Amino acid sequence: MSDRHISQHFETVAIHAGNTADPLTGAVVPPIYQVSTYKQDGVGGLRGGYEYSRSANPTRTALEENLAALEGGRRGLAFASGLAAEDCLLRTLLAPGDHVVIPNDAYGGTFRLFAKVVSRWGVEWSVADTSDPAAVRAALTPKTKAVWVETPSNPLLGITDIAAVAQIAREAGAKLVVDNTFASPYLQQPLALGADVVVHSLTKYMGGHSDVVGGALVVNDEELGEELAYHQNAMGAVAGPFDCWLVLRGIKTLAVRMDRHSENAEKVAEMLTRHARVTRVLYPGLPEHPGHEVAAKQMKAFGGMVSFQVEGGEEAAVEVCNRAKVFTLGESLGGVESLIEHPGRMTHASVAGSALEVPADLVRLSVGIENADDLLQDLTQALG
Numbered sequence: 001m002s003d004r005h006i007s008q009h010f011e012t013v014a015i016h017a018g019n020t021a022d023p024l025t026g027a028v029v030p031p032i033y034q035v036s037t038y039k040q041d042g043v044g045g046l047r048g049g050y051e052y053s054r055s056a057n058p059t060r061t062a063l064e065e066n067l068a069a070l071e072g073g074r075r076g077l078a079f080a081s082g083l084a085a086e087d088c089l090l091r092t093l094l095a096p097g098d099h100v101v102i103p104n105d106a107y108g109g110t111f112r113l114f115a116k117v118v119s120r121w122g123v124e125w126s127v128a129d130t131s132d133p134a135a136v137r138a139a140l141t142p143k144t145k146a147v148w149v150e151t152p153s154n155p156l157l158g159i160t161d162i163a164a165v166a167q168i169a170r171e172a173g174a175k176l177v178v179d180n181t182f183a184s185p186y187l188q189q190p191l192a193l194g195a196d197v198v199v200h201s202l203t204k205y206m207g208g209h210s211d212v213v214g215g216a217l218v219v220n221d222e223e224l225g226e227e228l229a230y231h232q233n234a235m236g237a238v239a240g241p242f243d244c245w246l247v248l249r250g251i252k253t254l255a256v257r258m259d260r261h262s263e264n265a266e267k268v269a270e271m272l273t274r275h276a277r278v279t280r281v282l283y284p285g286l287p288e289h290p291g292h293e294v295a296a297k298q299m300k301a302f303g304g305m306v307s308f309q310v311e312g313g314e315e316a317a318v319e320v321c322n323r324a325k326v327f328t329l330g331e332s333l334g335g336v337e338s339l340i341e342h343p344g345r346m347t348h349a350s351v352a353g354s355a356l357e358v359p360a361d362l363v364r365l366s367v368g369i370e371n372a373d374d375l376l377q378d379l380t381q382a383l384g
Contacts, residue, residue: 010070010186011255018065019248030062032245055233059241063248064216070185070251071198073218075225077232078244082181082201083109084237085215087117089197090146092224092231093175096122099143101174103130103160104355105153108348110179111356127355130160131291133168140172149195150179151188152295155307155343155364157282159291162298166194181205181334186258187300191220202239204334205304208250208257214239257336257369261304264375265367271376272308277316277383279361282307305333306365307343310383314360318342321363326370326378333366338375340365340382 007013021028035057038050050056060078067076079085090113094100102114104127114125128139130149140147147169151160162178169176177197178190184205190198200206202214219225232238239247262285269283284295285302295302310316320340321329327340331347341347343358351357367375 013069014066014186014254015252017069018062020062030059030245030248032241033058034241053241054236054238057238057241057244059244059248060239063239063244066248066251067200067216067218071180071218072185072189072191073198073220074222075220075229076216076218077225077228078202078239078247079215079217079232080237080239080243081213082199082203082215083113085199085217086110086113088228088231088235088237089177089199089217090118090123091235092227093146094118094123097124097143098145099124099126099141101126101128101130101136101139101144101147103148103150103153103158104128105156105158105358106148106150106356107154107179107181108343108350108356110148110150111354112350115350115354129158130165131158133161133164136165137168140168140174144172144174146175146177148177148179150182152182152284152291152303152305154182154305155348155358155362157182157284157289157291157305157307159284159289159295161294162188162190162193162195166196169196170194182303182305183299184254184258184303186255187262187303188298191218193298196221196224201334202247203332205258205261206251206254206334207247208254208335209246210332210335210337212243212246212250214243214247258301258304260369261367262301264369264372265304265306265365266302267372268365268367268375268379269306271379272306275380275383277311278308279311280309282309304367306367308363308365309359309361310363312361314342314344317361317363318345320382323382323384324378325381326374327365327382333364335366336369338366338368338370 064076129135175196178195179199198218200216272281327338
């Protein structure tokens with residue numbers, strides 16, 4: 001029996017799946033196999049299936065088994081970054097002339113990949129509000145091969161009904177791809193809701209400590225998994241063994257961290273709704289959020305990301321970011337420390353002038369696991 005079937009409880013799977021004790025020493029943590037090549041037992045006689053670490057590495061195998069188990073998938077693949085994972089996926093699924101539906105709210109790097117890289121390869125794309133299943137259906141064409149979804153989305157925290165959009169994509173013969181970075185598999189499991197592919201930036205909540213860059217794909221379809229693995233090996237943007245080891249270490253505490261992230265974010269969102277200088281709070285845990293009911297249905301909790309708009313426009317939003325002290329001004333998200341940023345000038349500068357352009361008065365928070373009172377006090381003084 002595979003070690004990923006030790007338990008059906010997430011917390012146990014997160015610690016044990018892929019983390020088999022070292023057969024030589026009994027070490028309870030998988031070693032870092034910092035190696036490029038492997039001795040073969042005769043020509044073509046691969047020991048354990050390993051020949052060259054671009055193709056496979058035991059530390060990466062451990063992480064990939066863990067990722068598959070956490071997402072309830074059959075195959076997990078670890079990459080050098082989230083965008084490397086996305087690039088491999090798109091080049092596996094698509095050919096020139098194909099079409100993809102992308103969300104009207106998405107990570108700026110994902111938009112840049114479609115708008116500046118994939119489009120030069122002859123792939124067409126169009127934008128839809130994926131929180132509205134009817135809008136997704138209307139955006140489909142006979143050439144549509146994939147529907148791309150972020151839920152919660154970055155940075156406006158939009159919510160997409162995964163099961164509903166999965167059905168629409170399936171009827172059109174398209175694959176549903178869900179970027180699960182903001183939620184993590186602890187809060188949401190898209191494959192169980194009908195998605196075909198789950199994408200992660202492992203840099204964020206999975207690693208959890210702002211000390212590693214990585215990406216992942218998880219699928220249920222064995223044939224698609226083999227195709228992705230072929231392209232991963234052919235293209236080469238694999239995660240290194242030390243990076244895999246760091247992500248494995250982070251995942252062990254994912255459940256307890258996500259509980260705290262969500263708890264703190266709820267307190268932050270509630271405080272912001274009462275602040276006189278805040279004009280709008282975007283957090284799916286708030287009952288007034290338009291996606292609240294769907295999020296409550298498909299998520300265990302509402303996550304650690306909060307965005308808000310402030311009176312006074314862009315300069316006021318920038319000033320709030322600059323005045324924060326406990327919240328660190330920086331890009332990325334999902335670490336134990338709280339971060340604050342201005343999406344329009346930072347993570348989402350690439351979407352300026354497009355259908356994905358974000359409000360100029362928007363501030364995005366990655367709420368960490370510090371004491372909640374300290375976070376509330378810091379935001380209060382930053383808002384003035």
